Amino acid sequence: MKSIVYERVGGSDVLRLVERVEPEPGPGQVRVRVAVSGVNPTDWKARRGALGSSLPPTGQVPNQDGAGTVDAVGEGVDPARVGQRVWIWEAAWQRADGTAQEAVVLPARRAVPLPPAASFDLGASLGIPAMTAHRALTVHPDGPSVLGPSTLAGRTVLVAGGAGAVGHAAIELARWAGANVVSTVSSPRKAALASAAGAHHIVNYRTPDAAEAVRKTAPDGVDMVVEVDPVVNAELNQQVIAPNGVVAIYADTSGSQLTVPLRAHMFANTRLQFVLVYTMPDAAKRQAVEDVSAAVAAGALRAGEDAGLPVHRFPLAETAAAHDAVEGGAVGKVLIDVRHDGRSKPPASR
Missing domain, CATH: 3.90.180.10 (Medium-chain alcohol dehydrogenases, catalytic domain)
Incomplete structure (x- = not known):
């Protein structure tokens, strides 16, 4: 062969x-x-x-x-x-x-x-992108560990880089689970891709009023951020995260050093959760496989x-x-x- x-x-x-x-x-x-x-x-x-x-x-x-x-x-x-x-x-x-x-x-x-x-x-x-997205959407301390219809109802998810493979899967899974989905992008072309994936709201993170635009769709802040570029988006995330929210970081696109404002995140009780499929708990992998398969069967992942x-x-x-x-x-x-x-x-x- x-x-x-x-x-x-x-x-x-x-x-x-x-x-x-x-x-x-x-x-x-x-x-x-x-x-x-x-x-x-x-x-x-x-x-x-x-x-x-x-x-x-x-x-x-x-x-x-x-x-x-x-x-x-x-x-x-x-x-x-x-x-x-x-x-x-x-x-x-x-x-x-x-x-x-x-x-x-x-x-x-x-x-x-x-x-x-x-x-x-x-x-x-599927594999790495969908399982990464699943993990990012299920690490909130007060959120579900299982994804399915309505499991994220009432929550707002911000997907950074909605035009990428993980971002695309995160938008589709979050929407299937009933979340209000916001995606940040850097260009009209990528905005079209995030919209096609099912994001309810699209924000260009390069504009000066990006945080204000996100807050208009989520006045109380976003519950979860699926983050591809934590260095570039650090300030935006701090401005839009809801109390007790989670920033799930699965990549280091812009560099390996991240600086965050401690006091702001401390008062918000923010959780910074790093995500790598290969080393995440076996139980989380099994649940991701089960839920991703259910999403595929339902036509929610394309x-x-x-x-x-x-x-x-x-x-x-x-x-x-x-x-x-x-x-x-x-x-x-x-x-x-x-x-x-x-x-x-x-x-x-x-």
């Missing part, structure tokens, strides 16, 4: 297309014939060595997320899973095999059933043109270019077509 492998950390030039022996699933594992592989920022960061883990002796296959079809199962796994369409999460976390290859063996729980109406594009776009989110596609042999696109800040979702039989999307009759 064809696989993308890197044997040393570095730029995208370390990625090589190789032929490898197709793996067999062991106890508790499934083998998935990968149709689409999703690329996230942590994929190129891991390739550059930013996550600090050592490379396996056989080399590392990149990419955590993907979607495809189970074609073999190991001991202890229900044989009925063969033929099941699935979405994949954490394929490469502390493992040598990610989804940038024609088949991947992984623990059965990391291959989650994908509803018939959901495309492989959507499946490959992908590509259906959601107004640009999709940048690459063949497996051009995985390096796909990584470069994400590292370069491509707006939308970057996907790798591993299988070329026209079945990335479900049959039109479904």
Whole structure:
């Protein structure tokens, strides 16, 4: 089978297309014939060595997320899973095999059933973005730990960077859960993307009256901030956060040092919550998988043109270019077509 492998950390030039022996699933594992592989920022960061883990002796296959079809199962796994369409999460976390290859063996729980109406594009776009968004929306001390219809009713969520993959998922999940959703963006194009995702209110954070605009939609302040750029947005967050609100930080886009006004946040009883899917509690991961699956089944999570989110596609042999696109800040979702039989999307009759 064809696989993308890197044997040393570095730029995208370390990625090589190789032929490898197709793996067999062991106890508790499934083998998935990968149709689409999703690329996230942590994929190129891991390739550059930013996550600090050592490379396996056989080399590392990149990419955590993907979607495809189970074609073999190991001991202890229900044989009925063969033929099941699935979405994949954490394929490469502390493992040598990610989804940038024609088949991947992984623990059965990391291959989650994908509803018939959901495309492989959507499946490959879930994983890290949707689970990150879920965690950010469920860490409020007085909020729900489970997402579903009306679980966030009466609350206001501010999604910074609503045009990005995590921001897009956060808007969709928050709206599905009944929240009043505000999104901050930096341009009319990104405003259109956040609006297409379902944000009720759009604010350009670069305007002088951004805080006032947010407060008009949420006079008592926002209960939760899903934050992609805490350094740039520190002052805005302090101005709009509600008492006992949470700023959930999942990225450090502008730098690694964050300065916050202690007294203002102390009086507001603000919680700064950092979010990284890989190291969050296992119970939170299981709940995220369950709720994300429910949202997909309900049609609340969408992908590509259906959601107004640009999709940048690459063949497996051009995985390096796909990584470069994400590292370069491509707006939308970057996907790798591993299988070329026209079945990335479900049959039109479904």
